[in-house]
Amino acid sequence: MTALSATRLLLVEDDPNFGMVLKDYLELHDYDVTLCTDGLQGWRMFQKEAFAACILDVMMPLKDGFSLAADIKKADPLMPVIFLTAKAMKADMLEGFRLGADDYITKPFDSEILLCKLKAILQRKAVPTTAEKPAATEYQLGHYHFNAKTRLITHHGDTQKLSPKEAELLLLLCQYLNDVLPREVALSKIWKDDNYFTARSMDVFVTKLRKYLKGDPRVEIINVHGNGFRLVAPTAEAKELAPSV
Known part of the structure; x- marks a missing residue:
């Protein structure tokens, strides 16, 4: 090759x-x-x-x-x-x-x-040219810190533990940060199906995430009509977890 x-x-x-x-x-x-x-x-x-x-x-x-x-x-x-x-x-x-x-x-x-x-x-x-680079698992979203591995959102010392699906959805939104996450992508990757009931379930999870993130008005999950959702966080940056020693 x-x-x-x-x-x-x-x-x-x-x-x-x-x-x-x-x-x-x-x-x-x-x-x-x-x-x-x-x-x-x-x-x-x-x-x-x-x-x-x-x-x-x-x-x-x-x-x-x-x-x-x-x-x-x-x-x-x-x-x-x-x-x-x-x-x-x-x-x-x-x-x-x-x-x-x-x-x-x-x-x-x-x-x-x-x-x-x-x-x-x-x-x-992009495929790294050296050792495989781990995917980002921690995100700073305004005043919130999200750790996808531990499923924890931290805000001014307060911690919220997410359910597995809540964490999966927030991680996917973070991966599309400030861009539109197509509804069908989230449904196929997380719910493995796209029908009325799974769509309604996703809407419920989005509502929950908005509630968890409401402490910082700069952090929003915007509904893009007919397309999907967009996570907006002006000060966001992704980080890799340091390897355990």
């Missing part, structure tokens, strides 16, 4: 015209793109070369995009995957996120938005 470049992308798209247009567009913006025209070819290329991220169509011959993504995630759970597809059904989007996709973009799409999302994903999921 060749050395990893932070700009190397695997693009798997069975429409050769669209694939070449997108490849050229991404290369104009300084990405190094390898284009494959079916899922089996894409899988063989993934095994042979090293990539920073994968952009996959869903409906492809020989090996569909969902099957390809499942194999990619099994081989490398940290590999960023973006689905870029005409399949706009909610069930398909949920399946994509259940497989660990970082984003699911439906055609037609705004190419500038794809660039912005790709940049954000690569910054968030």
